[in-house]
Amino acid sequence: MNCLGCQLANHQRTVYLIWENEDVSCILDYMPFNEGHVLILPKRHARFLDDLDEAAASSVFQAAKLVTRAIRELYQPDGITVCQNGGVFDELTHFHLHIIPRYEGQDFAEFYKEDLDPVPLEAAVLEEVRMKLSEKMRICEMDE
Numbered sequence: 001m002n003c004l005g006c007q008l009a010n011h012q013r014t015v016y017l018i019w020e021n022e023d024v025s026c027i028l029d030y031m032p033f034n035e036g037h038v039l040i041l042p043k044r045h046a047r048f049l050d051d052l053d054e055a056a057a058s059s060v061f062q063a064a065k066l067v068t069r070a071i072r073e074l075y076q077p078d079g080i081t082v083c084q085n086g087g088v089f090d091e092l093t094h095f096h097l098h099i100i101p102r103y104e105g106q107d108f109a110e111f112y113k114e115d116l117d118p119v120p121l122e123a124a125v126l127e128e129v130r131m132k133l134s135e136k137m138r139i140c141e142m143d144e
Helices: 004-009 054-075 123-143
Strands: 017-020 024-028 038-042 079-083 097-102
Touching (some): 017 123, 024 054, 054 079, 054 123
Antiparallel strands (some): 079 097
8 A cells, every 4th residue: 555645544654543433534633733633534545535435525524523523622723724635735645634723813824835844743742632632532422
């Protein structure tokens, strides 16, 4: 499996998993725009949104609802951005959805700047965020 997105979604690389079902994995972005930045990836390869089968598409958006709720309750952001970068803008070559907590005063254009040199978070920090967010996801899922 040469697709980076498939490897991440199926835990063949180091990931910080916050939730999964049979169709999708929700993992922390290791270079987050803000704490709580999550990627939702289908486990079966799909390059574009319209490549997803009905089950995977439904799972992606059900997961997005759950992740959004957990982020709102845990981080209380001023807003949440949900976005997908396809084609040449998709460094994973695999469909994935970003769920990003946002705060007033942030310039979201920074998210798209390619000349920045982002620094990955340390494993201990990612693990701490993973523990908090996965616990909140579990609580939110039980409340549904």
